[in-house]
Amino acid sequence: MDRGPGPSVRLKLTVSYAGFIMLAGGLLLATVWAFLLRYVPDVADGPMMGPDRTDLQAAFIPKAAMAMAFLLVFGLAGGWILAGGMLAPLRRITHATRLAADGSLAHRIHLEGREDEFRELADAFDTMLARLEAKVAEQQRFAANASHELRTPLAITQTLLDVARNHPNPDAGELVERLHFVNTRAIGLTEALLLLSRADQRSFTPEHVDMSLLAEEATETLLPLAEGRDVVIETSGEVAPTLGSPALLLQLTTNLVHNAIVHNRADGGAVYVNTAVGRGLVTLTVENTGEKVTPHLVATLTEPFQRGSERTRSDHAGVGLGLAIVKSITTAHGGTLTLTPRPAGGLSVTVTLSAFRPDRAS
Template sequence: MRRRGLSVRWRLALSYAALVTVVEAMLLTVVAAFLLRYVPEGDLVLLDIGGTTAFAPDRSDLLRAFAPAAALTGLAAFALGLLGGWLLAGRVLRPLTAIGTAARRAAAGSLSHRIALTGPHDELREVADTFDTMLARVEQSVEGYRRFAADASHELRTPLATTRAVLDVAAADPDADVAQVLAQLGAANARAVAVTEALLLIARTDAAPVGRDAVDLSLVLEDAVETLAGTADARGTTIHLDSRPAVVPGDETLLHHLATNLLQNAVVHNTATGGWVRASTHRTDGAAHLTVENTGPVLTSDEVAALTAPFRRGAGRTQGADHAGAGLGLAIARSIVRAHAGALTLTPRGDGGLVVEATLPGAAGTPADDRPTA
């Protein structure tokens, strides 16, 4: 076991005391050198007018008298320097003590503790603020993975139980329809894969900072419309596109997921026939907006507020065989928008359907567009 040395506070205090002592010794040396040079060596006899004589101290006498006083002064300076250094070091190192306490609590599993250091914005304040930011990021990452584990274990139970039931039934029935069994297993597997991929995307978005490339939301939305054009035609849903340049700093892959999920949610959760979707992008007041509006069942404000929670769907919202959804589309959208320092707003339409608007900080140096007319 390594022997622990002097603490930083003691080392600083000793350094302060040594510095004060050296400065004091230099001053005394200068005084002695410049004053005693004018005092001669040897017996000094003083004669006055009355003929009386007296002896005065020479240089050696003054040195003998000066040395003890200088030594005591040096000891006093060292003691005062040590005391002052101890107090000053304690004050200077107080933020480091707070940082060390927070680090020990974090190592013990308490990630919610923050230093919240006050005072001047010096180097130690910067270190403390950086440490608080790191703790917040670590806490968010850990919470994301915990939520991923809980959501995955909860949601994957259904397709796994379905797979087991299908296999048990097929094993008990020698005349079972193999094609039907495979179709049921494929559907259960597709749902499990969709849930896993969606949860992994949410966990990755919450855990790591996104990129900061210049991405035009209008191009991303156009790609999403092309991807979902076939699904919309099959459902009899018309997509109206109004894409205007809206450049944002972000991750192109995640923003493509955002546009695709919002558009897919609008197409899938629509009216049975004759439905429509309006998708648009524009930029105004330094912010970029991606808006998706669709027809559909009437939703209350409470139902809309719960739609961004994982595995939640509004009342009456259905999905078809072509969409193995997991109720995570809007949860993914919220996570992506939050990772880009934006806001996701959901507003129910009076005659049914939903308006979803993602507002993201726009890239600097790009012109602003007017809001598109309805």
């Protein structure tokens, strides 16, 4: 929105200060004048000893005018200095805002002094800049990783097509099988990216969801995968009602159970799925056996495309978005995600959401 130039806030404050001082000075002089007139009789009242009102006016009015002129100059100069000192923090905040608008998010105000309105504003702005910088860095890292992940299947497809073109009689069956595998992986990655974007946007209407039923559905769906890997799934718990997107929460549960199956022991392991309710919260916990996981690795597992090479089995080629999607869905539902390495090996993942109380719904 285009606006014409106007007087600065410093000038407005200066004029306000000067005007207030002039008003106070004028009221003071008027009071003095009224006080003097009370004790100085008029000439019409009769002869008197001493000065009359005419003499008093001749002496008082010039001095009053000089005093008002001094107050005007003093008010303007003092107001300009005071306004400049008061607005100095605002200029620093404005400078930081312009730098942020130009793309420099690393700058911080770091306003000194005691706590006041400007200090609160500067600290809030610094916090906002820190979050924006972290978010932009995360998005840039995500875009770079996504580009790398998408480039890999495309490059493989290009290589296979080049080989087929350079060899007139290739094994069509083997070529089609390889292309199908690469294309399936690319489709899976694209769908995961779309799901991650949908979770981040929080574009869903909350509905009543029972996490225990979602846990059973995810377990039944992935049971053939678990049997093929000689992994036993144990499901327990109680009814766990919450509010959210059934599709997204089912995807969250499925991702957790799927990860627990594929990142498990090669000689037969176990997956434990449990739901619980307490203190107004619903928890879904998925644990699995496996190799010991270091705390450093656990801290990176929710980052996009972090597959956790120490846990990944050679026969599983994931896209590295499983736990990243779980984290986004959990955040979109206002919940918390906790990853803890199990002392005996494997990982324990807990999703905590707000419980739904039908008697309090209104």
